[in-house]
Amino acid sequence: MRVGACALNQVDMLLLDGRFPPPEGLPHVNGCEVAGTVAATAPDVKGLAAGQRVLVFPGFSCGRCEYCVRGERTVCVRYGYLGAHRDGGYAELVKAPAENLLPLPAPVSFEQGAAIPLAMLTSWHALVAQADLRAGQTVLVEAAGSGVGSAAIQIAKLCGARVITTVGSDDKIEFARGLGADEVVNYRTGDFVEATRAWTNKRGVDVVIEHIGAETFERSVYCLTRLGKLVTIGSHDNHWGRLDLRHVYSKNLRVIGTNLGSIVELRTVLDHVEGGRLRPVIDLTFPLADARAAVQHVLDRKNKGKVLVVP
DSSP: OEEEEEEOOHHHHHHHTTSSOOTTOSSOOOOOEEEEEOOOOOTTOOSOOTTOEEEEOOEEOOSOSHHHHTTOGGGOTTOEEBTTTBOOSSSSBOOOOGGGEEEOOTTSOHHHHHTSTTHHHHHHIIIIIISOOOTTOEEEESOTTSHHHHHHHHHHHHTTOEEEEEESSGGGHHHHHHHTOSEEEETTTSOHHHHHHHHTTTSOEEEEEEOSBHHHHHHHHTTEEEEEEEEEOOOSSBSOOOOOHHHHHHTTOEEEEOOOOOHHHHHHHHHHHHTTSSOOOEEEEEEGGGHHHHHHHHHTTOOSSEEEEEO
């Protein structure tokens, strides 16, 4: 397919610093989240035509292992991502299995489409499928300025929940409120655990969406109420995190690990985007030739939402 836009993802950052080495070595093309048009198909492919606007579901599974057979393809023993386990979208052209392509509705731009497949889908799966979020519950979303954070705030509000979120600078406070957050705390100048306890009148939140790791993981557990759920979907700061088990067993907490959702869930998210109920948040778009500057913008944590590259 011909790339219309490719979104940067934390997977790219992990690849760049060696924490997620490409399985087949270098050279390697990053880029997990891609929207564009079909350029050519194999002779046996049906239902796709050159020029058709499409979105790539970035997860690949074998379809044969015990987990795939059980319908749990995201824990396939050979699971991989476009841009991580095979060459991705930092390019003019990218190759993907026909079964991983979804039609991109006309009202959804390539840039909006590219901001959906990992960040929005992962947030949807974490909150809806894993946390079973209900109207009236409370949620702590870490890092509102990230792609996952900006998506999770919107999805939590769509579910009818109340949201407290963290930011790393004061200029992101109004940005987070604009996404629907009810309370925002700058974690560099305030204690998000104490802020969460105050906001909930010492009760704690029902759900935490955590994707930072290290100290943030440990402290997020302290924000949960009894029977609360912490859903961890990444470890972008550090892969290691401590856990005070007394809080887990005495409060009957659930710590849930998850990654990408299913292609069926991606269709659902895409329907909400097309209907205007969810909005992919795009910070900046860079020419592909300036991919280095785009990556540095994310590494410096300046972004408010997704950063894209376009050929």
